[in-house]
Amino acid sequence: MPTDVLANRRIRILATLSMIVLAIFVVRLFQLQVIDHSKYVALARQEQEKRLIIPAMRGELYVMDDGKPVKAVLNQTVYTMFVDPEIVDEPEKVVKTIRQIVGGNTVKGYEDSVYQEDTRYVVVAKKVSYTQAQLVREKKLKGIGFQAESARVYPEGSLAAQTLGFVDVDGVGQYGIEGMFDKQLKGTDGLLQSVTDVANVPLTIGDKNINIPAKNGKNIALTLDRSVQAYAELALAKGIKKSGADAGSVIVMDPNNGKVMAMANLPTYNPGELNKIQSFAQVNNGVVATPYEPGSVMKTFTLATGIDKGVISPDSTYNNTDYIRVDDRVISNASKGQTGTITMQHALNWSLNTGMVTIAERLGDGSINRTARDTMYHYLYDKFRLGQKTGIEVYGESAGRIISPSETEGNAVRYSNMTFGQGMDLTMVQVAASFSAMINGGTYYSPSVIAGSVSDEGVFTPEAQRETYGGIIKPSTSAKMRDMIVKARTAFYADNDRKGYTVGGKTGTSQTIVDGSYDNGQTVATYLGFGGDTKPKYVIMVQVSGKNKNLAGNYDAMPIFTDISNWIIDYLTLQPKV
Amino acid sequence: MSHSHYNRNQYAARRRSGMNRNQNSVAFVSSIKLGPVTHTVLVALMITVLGLIYLTQAIKATSYDYETEKISSQITRLEEEQVNLEVENAKLTALSEVRDSSVARAMVSPEAPSYVNN
The missing domain is CATH 3.40.710.10 (DD-peptidase/beta-lactamase superfamily)
Incomplete structure (x- = not known):
């Protein structure tokens, strides 16, 4: 067979193969970009966008003092303190700090949990106050973290306890005013939907961002x-x-x-x-x-x-x-x-x-x-x-x-x-x-x-x-x-x-x-x-x-x-x- | 004369296209000729520049987001501090605390008051 005929044939085969490969690419791209378009858009959105609930602050309760309302039930941010034993590099110092600063809020067996190897999250103290958390943070110890949560504070102790009621662990008001006005005190949570970066920082880019501010609960003043x-x-x-x-x-x-x-x-x-x-x-x-x-x-x-x-x-x-x-x-x-x-x-x-x-x-x-x-x-x-x-x-x-x-x-x-x-x-x-x-x-x-x-x-x-x-x-x-x-x-x-x-x-x-x-x-x-x-x-x-x-x-x-x-x-x- | 390069055909073409007498149809004709490759490169460069401008703006907007986030965190921290101070104030001015204070302990019962009746 002449060389040029052979070459032409090879070129044709190569061209055909190329066309087939291209056709496969086109088909695949069509499938990805047209047929499965919504699926991948949803996946991308899921990855890039975060929906964050903005918690509403529970309404506070007041009693009267000389004709003026004073706070009887307040909200305070308290922290659940945890350690990541894998990151802790000075366990003895960590235990000592916990004992000294949040000794009254520790959970049972916290001393041993710092040395645990099979976990990366161990709660060591609960209801840690803002001041305590700040003191611990100032020590700059590795492997200690805090999770913030809102808690009710009763500065007057048991004063009018049955009239005020209380809030249970699920955040639901029980008895008294807390039970009677639970819905009004709760308020309405807000919503923040936004594209975020890897550190969960909300970014303004994106056309589906939602920002509905939280509506805090009603502050109620009692006649007491x-x-x-x-x-x-x-x-x-x-x-x-x-x-x-x-x-x-x-x-x-x-x-x-x-x-x-x-x-x-x-x-x-x-x-x-x-x-x-x-x-x-x-x-x-x-x-x-x-x-x-x-x-x-x-x-x-x-x-x-x-x-x-x-x-x-x-x-x-x-x-x-x-x-x-x-x-x-x-x-x-x-x-x-x-x-x-x-x-x-x-x-x-x-x-x-x-x-x-x-x-x-x-x-x-x-x-x-x-x-x-x-x-x-x-x-x-x-x-x-x-x-x-x-x-x-x-x-x-x-x-x-x-x-x-x-x-x-x-x-x-x-x-x-x-x-x-x-x-x-x-x-x-x-x-x-x-x-x-x-x-x-x-x-x-x-x-x-x-x-x-x-x-x-x-x-x-x-x-x-x-x-x-x-x-x-x-x-x-x-x-x-x-x-x-x-x-x-x-x-x-x-x-x-x-x-x-x-x-x-x-x-x-x-x-x-x-x-x-x-x-x-x-x-x-x-x-x-x-x-x-x-x-x-x-x-x-x-x-x-x-x-x-x-x-x-x-x-x-x-x-x-x-x-x-x-x-x-x-x-x-x-x-x-x- | 300045119209010396005009020929009859050009004039006829201008009349057909509705142009008036003495109206310039060509302002400047560059002697630099650009080929198709140069055009493509220039277009690509323009697109790149536009892209860069867009990216700069997007990054600038995002940098504001970080600034906003930083300020929001600061506000949250200050609000927490404020709440903490309010709680401390409420605890320190609670009746049980006041009642047990050294000042209250040092107080004496008042004498029977006298009233002036008008």
């Missing part, structure tokens, strides 16, 4: 007054210790607007030390969540009903024999001996059950019939709004219960017991709010713990007044009740109070139901009263209880009321009457 709250807790602790009780609660309220100034409960806990909680009783806000039979403090409500309906006056009399029959039951007085014709004021002073049952009978023209029971229910449930949720802005409020006359259980015996505070389940916040209406002229202010909100710049915006219900009772009835309640206190305990001030109150000692029947060996002590100068300025309700403890309103609850009352007169700078 820091000083009143602290003193109420102190007085309650002292009182409980003195009486040997297990538990107790106090609510202090402004009767002229329903704002709660203090809500104290014992036993308590420190929200910053959740690992130390031993029982549910510590986190339970008994003032709003635990209904009970308040006992004789409810006699004030029976008297108010009787006076408002015009069937009695403070000076109305009845014949007291220390016993009174209602259907098949005989109801007796706890204090005996005040027999004969006595006034309703006298009955209140001595806390006589017979006087209250007499009022119920007079509401029904001589018997506790359906008319009497309907009237009582109307006043207690519809007017004083007892036995139903008040709507107070705290997690876990209970409705309690007042049995309607339309129910089988709402019979005469039940309603006779209700005249002196048994046979009904009420929460302290219900009673304190209703009592406020009774002595403030007859306006029911829905109780509230929310004073307003505070902006990130620190500007306080007051919350609107919650619902009010005027004309619960006549102003004249309210005035008579104030006078009767002051007389009931001063009849026996006048020396306890600061001179020149108006202070009134009523004791309550209620049996508890043990195994289905009332047990005289376990009683709950209650005291409900008010104080002020020319008009009532505060309402205080105290409750003290204990397992197998026989506690009395005048011995175990009243001293706590007196302690707080005498202190708050100075705190509110009330001026005595001449």
Whole structure:
């Protein structure tokens, strides 16, 4: 074969092969760039773009101090400290530094973890503060790292713990305000989507960048007054210790607007030390969540009903024999001996059950019939709004219960017991709010713990007044009740109070139901009263209880009321009457 | 005369293309002739220069990103410090802390106040 023919053939083969290779390239490129275009764009974007969640700061909680909001729950950046044993070059120095600076926050066995060889990430300390982290950083040790996280800080310790609530390990609010307003406190996380470099630094290049700023949670200011709250807790602790009780609660309220100034409960806990909680009783806000039979403090409500309906006056009399029959039951007085014709004021002073049952009978023209029971229910449930949720802005409020006359259980015996505070389940916040209406002229202010909100710049915006219900009772009835309640206190305990001030109150000692029947060996002590100068300025309700403890309103609850009352007169700078 | 290099055909062409009398059709004709290779190289150079300008701008923009990131980190650090100081302040002014302070311990109960009634 001639050489040139051979050469041409080889060239043709080479050209053909080249064309085939080129064709393969073209096909492959077509597949990569056209058919799989979106797939590779997505892969590239995945590699180059980062989506970062910008966490919203949880709203902070404030309490009032001299009329101004001060922080009671704050956020602080704390750090989880870890080591990479592979990078650590001075393990002994690292261990020494950890011990010296973050000794109180270390995890068990941190000394050995620095020498571990099978891992590159070992947590050595938790909840390390900013200052501690800075001190460690200054040592410039290799292999130590920090992970930042936000944590709640409670500078006042256990102050108002049950009202504030806490935030659990998952960042969810539990109990109190934290539980009730979890959604508003959380805020909304922001989003940053951007092309980043190898160090995750967001770059402005790229046409798909997103920057949605985080919306911080709402800062909530509570009506609780820091000083009143602290003193109420102190007085309650002292009182409980003195009486040997297990538990107790106090609510202090402004009767002229329903704002709660203090809500104290014992036993308590420190929200910053959740690992130390031993029982549910510590986190339970008994003032709003635990209904009970308040006992004789409810006699004030029976008297108010009787006076408002015009069937009695403070000076109305009845014949007291220390016993009174209602259907098949005989109801007796706890204090005996005040027999004969006595006034309703006298009955209140001595806390006589017979006087209250007499009022119920007079509401029904001589018997506790359906008319009497309907009237009582109307006043207690519809007017004083007892036995139903008040709507107070705290997690876990209970409705309690007042049995309607339309129910089988709402019979005469039940309603006779209700005249002196048994046979009904009420929460302290219900009673304190209703009592406020009774002595403030007859306006029911829905109780509230929310004073307003505070902006990130620190500007306080007051919350609107919650619902009010005027004309619960006549102003004249309210005035008579104030006078009767002051007389009931001063009849026996006048020396306890600061001179020149108006202070009134009523004791309550209620049996508890043990195994289905009332047990005289376990009683709950209650005291409900008010104080002020020319008009009532505060309402205080105290409750003290204990397992197998026989506690009395005048011995175990009243001293706590007196302690707080005498202190708050100075705190509110009330001026005595001449 | 300055129009001496004009010939009849050129004039006719100018009339056909709608040009008026005495209107210049050629300003300057360079004597340097560029071949196709030179053209290609020049175009490539221009593209390269444009690319470099683009890269410079992109790098400049990115350098602002690093500056922004640096400032953001500084802001975050200062905010952390501020929060830390706020927390310390809150702890030091907490009622329990004040109550147990040496100043509070040294305080005495006030005398009964007198009030002036108008």
